Amino acid sequence: MYLASAPLISLAFALSALAAPDLGRLKRPLELVVLQDCEGTCDILTLRDAQHVRGLPPRGVHTGRLPTQSGQERISFVSYDEHTLWRAAQSQCGTLDTAALIPDDTSQASQQSVLTSPQLKYSTNLVGKAPPMQVHRLIKSGDSSNRVDLVFFSDGYTDGEHAKFLEDAKRLAEDVSYNQTFNTVKPLLNFWAAFTPSKESGVGVGGKPKDTVFGLYRDGTELRGVLYSKPEVARAACLSLGDACDYPILMGNDPLSGGLGGEFTVITPSLANGPLVLRHELGHSIIDVGEEYDGGYAYFGVNAAANLSTVPWAHWLTPSPTTDAAPAAAHSERAAMPLQAYAWTLLNTSAPWTARFAAAGTYARHLVRFSLSGVPAAADLRVALDGADLAWEPRPGIGRDRWHYDVYRAGGLAQGAHEVEFALVNAAREGDAQMCSVEVLEFGDEHEFNATPGHYSMYPTFSLENTTTYRPTNEDCLMRQVTTADFCSACTEGLWTALLRRVDPIDALTARCTPGAAPGTVDLAAELRLVPLAAAHADSATTKEQEAAIEGEEAAIEGEAAAGASYTVAWTQDGAALPRFANATRLAVRGVRADAVFAVDVAFATDEVRVDRDGLLASHRDMALAELCAL
Ligand SMILES: *[C@@H]1O[C@H](CO)[C@@H](O)[C@H](O)[C@H]1NC(C)=O
Ligand SMILES: *[C@@H]1O[C@H](CO)[C@@H](O)[C@H](O)[C@H]1NC(C)=O
Ligand SMILES: *[C@@H]1O[C@H](CO)[C@@H](O)[C@H](O)[C@H]1NC(C)=O
Ligand SMILES: *[C@@H]1O[C@H](CO)[C@@H](O)[C@H](O)[C@H]1NC(C)=O
Ligand SMILES: *[C@@H]1O[C@H](CO)[C@@H](O)[C@H](O)[C@H]1NC(C)=O
Numbered sequence: 001m002y003l004a005s006a007p008l009i010s011l012a013f014a015l016s017a018l019a020a021p022d023l024g025r026l027k028r029p030l031e032l033v034v035l036q037d038c039e040g041t042c043d044i045l046t047l048r049d050a051q052h053v054r055g056l057p058p059r060g061v062h063t064g065r066l067p068t069q070s071g072q073e074r075i076s077f078v079s080y081d082e083h084t085l086w087r088a089a090q091s092q093c094g095t096l097d098t099a100a101l102i103p104d105d106t107s108q109a110s111q112q113s114v115l116t117s118p119q120l121k122y123s124t125n126l127v128g129k130a131p132p133m134q135v136h137r138l139i140k141s142g143d144s145s146n147r148v149d150l151v152f153f154s155d156g157y158t159d160g161e162h163a164k165f166l167e168d169a170k171r172l173a174e175d176v177s178y179n180q181t182f183n184t185v186k187p188l189l190n191f192w193a194a195f196t197p198s199k200e201s202g203v204g205v206g207g208k209p210k211d212t213v214f215g216l217y218r219d220g221t222e223l224r225g226v227l228y229s230k231p232e233v234a235r236a237a238c239l240s241l242g243d244a245c246d247y248p249i250l251m252g253n254d255p256l257s258g259g260l261g262g263e264f265t266v267i268t269p270s271l272a273n274g275p276l277v278l279r280h281e282l283g284h285s286i287i288d289v290g291e292e293y294d295g296g297y298a299y300f301g302v303n304a305a306a307n308l309s310t311v312p313w314a315h316w317l318t319p320s321p322t323t324d325a326a327p328a329a330a331h332s333e334r335a336a337m338p339l340q341a342y343a344w345t346l347l348n349t350s351a352p353w354t355a356r357f358a359a360a361g362t363y364a365r366h367l368v369r370f371s372l373s374g375v376p377a378a379a380d381l382r383v384a385l386d387g388a389d390l391a392w393e394p395r396p397g398i399g400r401d402r403w404h405y406d407v408y409r410a411g412g413l414a415q416g417a418h419e420v421e422f423a424l425v426n427a428a429r430e431g432d433a434q435m436c437s438v439e440v441l442e443f444g445d446e447h448e449f450n451a452t453p454g455h456y457s458m459y460p461t462f463s464l465e466n467t468t469t470y471r472p473t474n475e476d477c478l479m480r481q482v483t484t485a486d487f488c489s490a491c492t493e494g495l496w497t498a499l500l501r502r503v504d505p506i507d508a509l510t511a512r513c514t515p516g517a518a519p520g521t522v523d524l525a526a527e528l529r530l531v532p533l534a535a536a537h538a539d540s541a542t543t544k545e546q547e548a549a550i551e552g553e554e555a556a557i558e559g560e561a562a563a564g565a566s567y568t569v570a571w572t573q574d575g576a577a578l579p580r581f582a583n584a585t586r587l588a589v590r591g592v593r594a595d596a597v598f599a600v601d602v603a604f605a606t607d608e609v610r611v612d613r614d615g616l617l618a619s620h621r622d623m624a625l626a627e628l629c630a631l
Pocket of ligand 1: 178179180
């Protein structure tokens with residue numbers, strides 16, 4: 001029922017087209033999802049009929065991996081060929097116990113989903129574990145079978161907090177998609193909020209979950225991770241929504257920072273940190289990239305290079321101002337990290353927390369970067385480097401929540417030993433004040449280290465083990481600087497291609513064939529519905545003869561067309577271009593041969609994608625009249 005909601009089509013056309021078959025639908029592959037533990041043993045979670053994976057060859061396998069909280073891996077295998085699918089899973093898992101798979105003919109009827117009917121081919125015992133949910137639509141751009149769907153699930157919201165859950169979810173969905181982060185790709189996304197009341201309000205502390213839907217809890221009382229204790233309920237909840245749940249987000253009802261990435265994105269609706277954690281964790285899971293900040297352990301994907309000779313973002317490198325060409329050999333910006341500590345330590349007034357480090361004495365500038373929680377006032381804490389007060393001030397309004405601070409200092413650190421110090425002054429904050437992390441970075445002068453935003457080069461990133469990889473920009477990306485709202489161009493391009501692997505630019509192609517005036521001929525009316533990523537123009541044909549050949553008005557695709565984005569639409573008849581329908585989303589021709597083959601090619605372009613290796617920005621459909629008119 002695509003056309004029922006299309007605003008631009010005249011009613012008469014819509015009614016006639018409703019009866020027409022949709023030639024735009026892509027074949028659905030099978031998806032097998034397993035959980036693999038560290039010994040290699042796999043448990044099957046589901047085998048189901050899934051949303052298309054574009055660019056996947058008939059016997060190819062698309063594999064997606066996400067870590068779980070308990071150190072397992074959730075692996076999804078997708079293939080159009082069932083035999084290939086099982087072979088791929090067996091080579092990963094060894095023998096697979098399929099006893100858990102129950103051929104399922106009841107699931108369709110028993111599903112509570114109001115979205116799309118899930119397409120379980122077989123159910124596992126997970127299906128019965130899904131909690132009852134009330135699913136609300138937050139932002140809907142299209143049918144879930146051709147969109148990437150993000151779902152907020154409620155945890156620690158009681159019956160009386162249903163409205164609060166919806167407000168929290170709506171605020172977060174809008175924050176990450178209104179004017180930043182996921183804004184340009186929003187037409188590819190749907191956001192939902194699935195409410196299940198919890199018996200108790202809030203998230204557990206001290207390693208003890210409360211009586212809530214997914215049992216979210218913190219390890220201690222301090223602000224750090226938020227973990228879940230009922231993964232099987234969360235899995236069942238997401239699976240029961242079928243196509244409408246690609247990325248499950250478990251939201252714990254707590255005003256302070258916390259979160260986790262992986263199989264489930266766990267967040268809190270913290271005003272300061274909720275959007276920040278959500279954006280960053282979705283970056284990991286959707287784009288499939290590692291960290292960009294220092295002190296992580298996983299650096300991979302479109303934003304990470306292991307060395308200077310292989311640069312995934314070569315096509316984004318800033319041309320040199322003198323030669324106007326991308327640098328022939330990438331060079332590293334000059335920086336060093338003499339100190340890093342993820343201390344997560346509670347502060348007290350008896351003794352300051354200190355860390356010593358050695359500097360080489362060869363750099364021009366330095367930065368002290370740290371994060372704190374539980375210190376609402378500047379007078380509560382003194383932060384010093386070599387005894388000099390850094391004049392730290394909390395982010396206004398942060399209260400007890402966690403926040404990140406950067407103190408840039410001109411001048412180099414002298415060669416030799418140095419010390420940072422975090423001294424709690426206000427004893428009333430003991431038990432809550434926490435030094436989460438601290439890092440000292442040193443930089444060369446402006447010729448050796450280009451800190452300009454928008455400059456693409458090779459910036460060294462230092463892991464937990466102090467090994468060096470490279471990232472594209474200094475501080476442009478939220479995968480490095482979590483307080484930033486946007487991705488860098490390399491990640492944004494990766495985001496487009498990751499999403500367009502699951503979303504076809506063609507939402508629907510409907511066609512109607514009627515007998516023509518002359519015997520043996522037919523009249524054809526076709527209508528293309530594109531995902532509104534850009535404006536597609538009406539047919540420009542205006543001559544009398546052309547008008548005679550065209551029925552009805554030409555439809556244009558409208559939407560929140562992003563600057564620098566366009567659609568090109570080309571129709572052909574038996575391989576020959578039909579220039580009068582260039583860029584039109586409707587085709588209407590009369591008196592054509594009943595065995596003609598029409599086709600349409602759609603090419604999306606955006607400034608945000610420079611290299612499209614798998615041709616995911618383009619799409620093609622054939623319309624063979626011999627088949628179509630026989631329908
Ligand atoms: C987006 O809107 C929010 C809230 O209106 C505002 O705080 C933020 O600065 C805006 N971001 C951009 C990039 O305009
Ligand atoms: C650079 O890293 C890539 C992988 O990122 C690797 O394939 C290549 O062999 C490395 N080159 C050198 C010279 O180490
Ligand atoms: C990391 O290694 C570099 C170069 O070997 C060294 O200068 C720096 O002090 C090390 N940093 C840490 C935190 O160990
Ligand atoms: C106070 O904090 C310091 C620095 O973290 C620590 O070494 C010390 O054990 C703490 N003292 C108490 C009484 O907790
Ligand atoms: C079709 O649209 C594309 C993108 O806006 C444009 O570049 C092209 O010139 C258009 N073609 C015609 C024939 O108008």
